[in-house]
Amino acid sequence: MATVSFQGTTKRFGDVTAVDALNLDVEDGEFLVLLGPSGCGKTTALRMVAGLEDVSEGIIAIDGNDVTGLEPQDRDVAMVFQSYALYPHLSVARNIEFPLRKRISSKEERQRLVLDVAKSLDLDEYLDRKPGQLSGGQRQRVALARAIVRQPAAFLMDEPLSNLDAKLRIQTRAEIVALQARLGTTTLYVTHDQVEAMTMGHRIAVMNDGILQQVATPSELYENPQNVFVARFVGNPGMNIVTGVVDSEARSIHLGGVDASPGFLHDDAYQFNGPLSLGFRPESVALSSTGLPGSVSLIERLGSEVHVVVTIETGEILTVRQAANEVIPSLGDSVHLAVTGKVLAFDAQTGERR
Amino acid sequence: MILTPKARRKNWGLAALFLFPSLFIFGVFTFYPFFENFRLAMFQTPPYPGLPSKYIGFSQYASILSSSEFMQSLLSTLFFVLLVVPTGLLLGLALAVAAHKALRGMAIFRVIFSSTVVTSVAVGALIFGTLMNPIVGFLPWLGINPNPPLLQSPTWALPSIAAMAIWQFLGLSFIVMLAGLQSLPDDVLEASRVDGAGAWTTFWRVTVPMLSPTIFFGLVVGTIYAFQTFGQIDILIGSQNASQLHVNVLLYYIYQSIQGTNPDPGQAAVLSIVLFVIILIFTLLQLRFVERRVHYAGK
Amino acid sequence: MPASSAPPQLASPAPKVTHHLLNYRLRLIARYLILTVGSLIVIIPIYLAIVNSLLVPSQLAHQPPPFFPTNPQWHTYPDAWSSGHLGVYIRNSLIQTIIIVSLQIVTSVLAAFAFAFLEFPFKRTLFVIFLSTLMIPFEVTVTQNLSTISSLGWMNTFQGLTVPFLATGFGVFLLRQAFLSLPPELREAALLDGYGNVRFLTRVVLPLSRPVIAALAVFSFLGSWNQYLWPLLVSGNDNKIRTVQIGLKQLAATQLDQINVSLAGTVIAFLPLIILLIIFQKQLVRSLTAGSVK
Numbered sequence A: 001m002a003t004v005s006f007q008g009t010t011k012r013f014g015d016v017t018a019v020d021a022l023n024l025d026v027e028d029g030e031f032l033v034l035l036g037p038s039g040c041g042k043t044t045a046l047r048m049v050a051g052l053e054d055v056s057e058g059i060i061a062i063d064g065n066d067v068t069g070l071e072p073q074d075r076d077v078a079m080v081f082q083s084y085a086l087y088p089h090l091s092v093a094r095n096i097e098f099p100l101r102k103r104i105s106s107k108e109e110r111q112r113l114v115l116d117v118a119k120s121l122d123l124d125e126y127l128d129r130k131p132g133q134l135s136g137g138q139r140q141r142v143a144l145a146r147a148i149v150r151q152p153a154a155f156l157m158d159e160p161l162s163n164l165d166a167k168l169r170i171q172t173r174a175e176i177v178a179l180q181a182r183l184g185t186t187t188l189y190v191t192h193d194q195v196e197a198m199t200m201g202h203r204i205a206v207m208n209d210g211i212l213q214q215v216a217t218p219s220e221l222y223e224n225p226q227n228v229f230v231a232r233f234v235g236n237p238g239m240n241i242v243t244g245v246v247d248s249e250a251r252s253i254h255l256g257g258v259d260a261s262p263g264f265l266h267d268d269a270y271q272f273n274g275p276l277s278l279g280f281r282p283e284s285v286a287l288s289s290t291g292l293p294g295s296v297s298l299i300e301r302l303g304s305e306v307h308v309v310v311t312i313e314t315g316e317i318l319t320v321r322q323a324a325n326e327v328i329p330s331l332g333d334s335v336h337l338a339v340t341g342k343v344l345a346f347d348a349q350t351g352e353r354r
Numbered sequence B: 001m002i003l004t005p006k007a008r009r010k011n012w013g014l015a016a017l018f019l020f021p022s023l024f025i026f027g028v029f030t031f032y033p034f035f036e037n038f039r040l041a042m043f044q045t046p047p048y049p050g051l052p053s054k055y056i057g058f059s060q061y062a063s064i065l066s067s068s069e070f071m072q073s074l075l076s077t078l079f080f081v082l083l084v085v086p087t088g089l090l091l092g093l094a095l096a097v098a099a100h101k102a103l104r105g106m107a108i109f110r111v112i113f114s115s116t117v118v119t120s121v122a123v124g125a126l127i128f129g130t131l132m133n134p135i136v137g138f139l140p141w142l143g144i145n146p147n148p149p150l151l152q153s154p155t156w157a158l159p160s161i162a163a164m165a166i167w168q169f170l171g172l173s174f175i176v177m178l179a180g181l182q183s184l185p186d187d188v189l190e191a192s193r194v195d196g197a198g199a200w201t202t203f204w205r206v207t208v209p210m211l212s213p214t215i216f217f218g219l220v221v222g223t224i225y226a227f228q229t230f231g232q233i234d235i236l237i238g239s240q241n242a243s244q245l246h247v248n249v250l251l252y253y254i255y256q257s258i259q260g261t262n263p264d265p266g267q268a269a270v271l272s273i274v275l276f277v278i279i280l281i282f283t284l285l286q287l288r289f290v291e292r293r294v295h296y297a298g299k
Numbered sequence C: 001m002p003a004s005s006a007p008p009q010l011a012s013p014a015p016k017v018t019h020h021l022l023n024y025r026l027r028l029i030a031r032y033l034i035l036t037v038g039s040l041i042v043i044i045p046i047y048l049a050i051v052n053s054l055l056v057p058s059q060l061a062h063q064p065p066p067f068f069p070t071n072p073q074w075h076t077y078p079d080a081w082s083s084g085h086l087g088v089y090i091r092n093s094l095i096q097t098i099i100i101v102s103l104q105i106v107t108s109v110l111a112a113f114a115f116a117f118l119e120f121p122f123k124r125t126l127f128v129i130f131l132s133t134l135m136i137p138f139e140v141t142v143t144q145n146l147s148t149i150s151s152l153g154w155m156n157t158f159q160g161l162t163v164p165f166l167a168t169g170f171g172v173f174l175l176r177q178a179f180l181s182l183p184p185e186l187r188e189a190a191l192l193d194g195y196g197n198v199r200f201l202t203r204v205v206l207p208l209s210r211p212v213i214a215a216l217a218v219f220s221f222l223g224s225w226n227q228y229l230w231p232l233l234v235s236g237n238d239n240k241i242r243t244v245q246i247g248l249k250q251l252a253a254t255q256l257d258q259i260n261v262s263l264a265g266t267v268i269a270f271l272p273l274i275i276l277l278i279i280f281q282k283q284l285v286r287s288l289t290a291g292s293v294k
Helices: A042-050 A092-100 A107-120 A136-148 A166-183 A194-200 A218-223 A228-233 B005-040 B059-065 B068-100 B106-118 B121-131 B157-183 B186-194 B199-228 B231-236 B250-258 B265-290 C013-053 C076-083 C086-117 C123-135 C138-151 C158-165 C169-180 C184-192 C197-208 C210-225 C229-234 C244-251 C256-279 C281-288
Strands: A004-013 A016-026 A031-035 A057-062 A077-080 A154-158 A186-191 A203-208 A211-216 A240-247 A252-255 A274-280 A285-288 A292-301 A305-312 A317-323 A334-339 A344-347
Touching: A004 A042, A016 A042, A016 A057, A016 A211, A031 A042, A031 A194, A042 A057, A042 A077, A042 A154, A042 A186, A077 A136, A077 C184, A092 A107, A092 A136, A107 A136, A136 A154, A136 A166, A166 A194, A186 A194, A194 A218, A203 A218, A203 A228, A211 A218, A211 A228, A228 A240, A228 A274, A228 A344, A240 A317, A285 A317, A292 A317, A305 A334, B005 B265, B005 C086, B005 C123, B005 C138, B005 C158, B005 C197, B059 B265, B068 B106, B068 B157, B068 B199, B068 B250, B068 B265, B068 C013, B106 B157, B106 C013, B106 C256, B106 C281, B121 B157, B121 B231, B121 C013, B121 C244, B121 C256, B157 B199, B157 B231, B157 C013, B157 C281, B186 B199, B199 B250, B199 B265, B231 B250, B231 C244, B250 B265, B250 C138, B250 C229, B265 C138, C013 C256, C076 C086, C076 C256, C086 C123, C086 C158, C086 C169, C086 C197, C086 C210, C086 C244, C086 C256, C123 C169, C138 C158, C138 C229, C158 C229, C169 C210, C184 C197, C197 C210, C210 C256, C210 C281, C229 C244, C244 C256, C256 C281
Parallel strands: A031 A186, A031 A203, A077 A154, A154 A186
Antiparallel strands: A004 A016, A004 A057, A203 A211, A240 A252, A240 A274, A274 A344, A285 A334, A292 A305, A292 A334, A305 A317
């Protein structure tokens, strides 16, 4: 069990800064998800913890000890790779045993540990098979078993579910969460899938362009995004953002020079003055008889709910979440939108929360 | 992959250790002798063993390169290469096209066509020596009974040796061409057929252009193979007659310069440099003129 | 296509189908014809060598030539074996080949591993140097190598016969490509599992690269077994290390009535390789075509 911390950790590849002065503390026993679009630096950050990537500046500490210059094998961390990285020439048992061979000299002890872990992951029937003879889900469990068996200070997982089909992914998601809860091992989990992040992490660290955007619990992240990027990235669909000028005294909002205040019913919208980006969740906006005029440009039916995508007169695109049993407009219909729920205000220039 | 400073230092030592055996062998047996050629080429071998060799600079090149013996050797070599490489490649391609489809009995045909790749120079020479013997075998029965016999005729000795070399090169040529054919994406060939092209058009307009990297590789390999041929000449004709039968190819000329009672290292060095330069020119020419037209799929 | 419901304008394709079928059959026949002629070109010389090796000397010059050995002289084979010292020569060839193949694999694996997995200064330059050895044919260096070997006192020794061939640029290139095609995560997983370079090489890289190493082995076996120029120069006047190929030169008949024996020797030298070809065809093809496709 251990804490993991990044202290001003920076990684440059030539002129490109992949991770920019990252400060982040993962608590002992915590399941922390690194979330961001591809190329945001989350995998690089993980690989620096593993020791697979050199650190350009700053340090990485595990359990309070600076490990920046240590070899991967001296860091006591285990990693689950996106491709699983199973040794194709070794049986399942030998794959799981592989990390133990240098650590535990007694063969019986090693076999006992392998069997224990294999049983806990329902792999005991497949111990003699080669990875090529297993299904994707089984391979994924072998990769987990190989990480668990040596009881490391921390697990590092790099998109371990992305090679599974959708149904299996949901099932395995729950299994990993339960496993982590049982073992209590500090876990750093990288994904680009915000649903995965929301359902699995104790806390989520959102990254973009190498910069840490926000670290928060899933609900805090959803309710109180610190900037426009997080607001848009988290949630499915993401937050609606419109940019305009607010006058709190006059209680007016101008979008593209036109007064749009009839569309904003909640007091939140009028807290700040000046040019602002106003954000509201798709469930905080509804089709209405008055409000922001626009036309329906897309309708996505998801069964229980329907996403109605409306292009308003400024050209901005907003999504309305509706229950399937509500009245659904047709494509191209002229509609009005009213923001009924909470509105968050962001600086129009920097995108930071006001 | 590991880039921590400590690991990097550790890697240097290990890399040096791992590279040393190869580098050592290359240094002593490839690079040193290669560059030593250029020094030796400047020294004239003394007329009697034991006397010091004399520095004569580039004039040694001039005297050897202008000799009629060298010219004849060069012409024989080029003629030989031109006989062997295109014929061998075309035959290999034809057989590969014929054996490409997965039809009944193809496995056997493929083994047969590949088989000459394992024949050594000596084996090939002995087999063909018998075949071309003026008394034994088929040639007299077929009414081919030239006088002087094939391998003793200044006109026919080189083409006969070339026939052996083509036979031996056929296996390699076939293997390379077949592998090239099998690596072609089926969908492009099928698209061509669906687009209405006949088998013949598809072959020349689609298959051959897409096969051009393979053909190019075959050209380079075949050229080097042809320049290296001399064992058949040594076994079937021998050094006394090689020159007068116009089969004294460059490599055999080099061999004679270092073997025998009066070795001439200076001459051998000049000839080695010439051989290297010719092979280099051939390779570069092929790179320039063939590769330009070569179509590399997906690049 | 049910004939009854076919519209009239579709009735005409029927003869066309047979036309196509005929065309297809003709092409098939042509294909097999080419295959047969090609096979004959390849096989006839070998077949005649075998037939002639079994003939009575008086039959050798007989016209028309016998297609079958009516009175097979099996003793030509033991004759060739003993009079040609083939036993000794084959043993020598085996020793030479085993030394070259095994050590070429060792040096190539080590160098290829360094180029594929280690970081060191001048890596690119060194790799170009390795590749440039492919541009220098051995024949070009043979003069000086002979004097090197002779000044080392290695004439007529197995060291002299083999040492110049213990490294191969081709092998390094082939194995490096294979090593680089292994998933990089395997290397990283091994590092995290506590396996250093040497253990990663022996536990992961070597077992996974067995097919390519086999291909290199077959290729280098063929190359060294069939060597001619160098053994001729180094083992010239001495039976002690003379290889089969040079032995065959000695066995090449000068007398007509010995052609059967000399061909028997040829078959002895050739047959094992044909068997090897049939067994290891896949590996051989793989190594021979390493540079041709992609």
